[in-house]
Amino acid sequence: MTYTARLRVWRGDATGGASADYEVEANEGEVVLDVLHRLQATQTPDLAVRWNCKAGKCGSCSAEINGRPRLLCMTRMSVFDPAEVLTVTPMRAFPVIRDLVTDVSFNYAKAREIPSFTPPADLAPGEYRMQQIDVERSQEFRKCIECYLCQDTCHVVRDHEENKPAFAGPRYLMRVAELEMHPLDVADRVPEMQDEHGLGLCNITKCCTDVCPEGIKITDNALIPMKERVADRRYDPLVWLGRTISRR
Numbered sequence: 001m002t003y004t005a006r007l008r009v010w011r012g013d014a015t016g017g018a019s020a021d022y023e024v025e026a027n028e029g030e031v032v033l034d035v036l037h038r039l040q041a042t043q044t045p046d047l048a049v050r051w052n053c054k055a056g057k058c059g060s061c062s063a064e065i066n067g068r069p070r071l072l073c074m075t076r077m078s079v080f081d082p083a084e085v086l087t088v089t090p091m092r093a094f095p096v097i098r099d100l101v102t103d104v105s106f107n108y109a110k111a112r113e114i115p116s117f118t119p120p121a122d123l124a125p126g127e128y129r130m131q132q133i134d135v136e137r138s139q140e141f142r143k144c145i146e147c148y149l150c151q152d153t154c155h156v157v158r159d160h161e162e163n164k165p166a167f168a169g170p171r172y173l174m175r176v177a178e179l180e181m182h183p184l185d186v187a188d189r190v191p192e193m194q195d196e197h198g199l200g201l202c203n204i205t206k207c208c209t210d211v212c213p214e215g216i217k218i219t220d221n222a223l224i225p226m227k228e229r230v231a232d233r234r235y236d237p238l239v240w241l242g243r244t245i246s247r248r
């Protein structure tokens with residue numbers, strides 16, 4: 001089926017912008033990125049849209065369609081009514097560079113704040129064998145394609161720029177969980193988790209999990225277990241008894 005799709009695309013840059021309406025041909029089996037490329041090829045050669053793999057693996061084409069964070073290359077046109085106007089806007093949580101392209105360097109800065117993988121100092125390569133079951137959880141988290149849709153949707157920063165310095169976001173809280181659950185990592189990241197990386201700001205709304213194109217259970221498998229570890233440390237009865245006795 002070929003039809004005329006109606007798109008409302010945000011055009012502008014860091015100084016401001018507005019939505020513009022377009023009518024573009026759409027064909028059966030196409031994704032939103034195909035239609036944007038046709039728009040670029042036929043009407044707006046200067047439209048900025050970032051993409052790379054067109055296979056849902058590079059994480060470059062993140063934007064918002066009808067206000068929902070999505071990968072442009074993995075969203076089929078067929079999920080929308082052909083008569084509806086599709087609104088395509090840049091990710092709201094990050095500064096716009098131009099049109100649909102945002103500056104996601106906030107995420108790179110957060111990545112650098114997480115201490116790297118730390119195996120035991122005296123362990124020589126090949127000395128340790130891991131069971132698959134031991135690395136299952138870490139492997140789930142390693143499916144992340146760094147599209148930052150979860151970072152974009154989380155309300156802690158989406159409408160609260162002021163929270164950014166104190167919040168790593170679901171993707172990087174999950175990175176801490178990945179290292180914490182890795183059988184070979186010996187660093188203790190729990191004390192910084194709550195305050196420095198902002199786990200305490202997450203109130204488990206699960207919006208991050210809802211938008212993850214890799215289907216990673218960010219909230220249930222990474223954030224909630226980390227919250228439990230923080231609570232165990234704080235409220236462990238033995239630790240509590242030790243503190244009480246030492247105060248006497």
Ligand code: SF4
Pocket residue numbers: 143144145146147148149150151171208211212213214215216218
């Ligand atoms: Fe994207 Fe999912 Fe990774 Fe978040 S966890 S950056 S939504 S792939």
Ligand code: F3S
Pocket residue numbers: 153154155156169170201202203204205206207208209219223
């Ligand atoms: Fe944000 Fe996900 Fe927590 S959306 S509030 S990090 S559960």
Ligand code: FES
Pocket residue numbers: 050051052053054055056057058059060061062071072073074
């Ligand atoms: Fe690579 Fe969409 S272009 S994920």
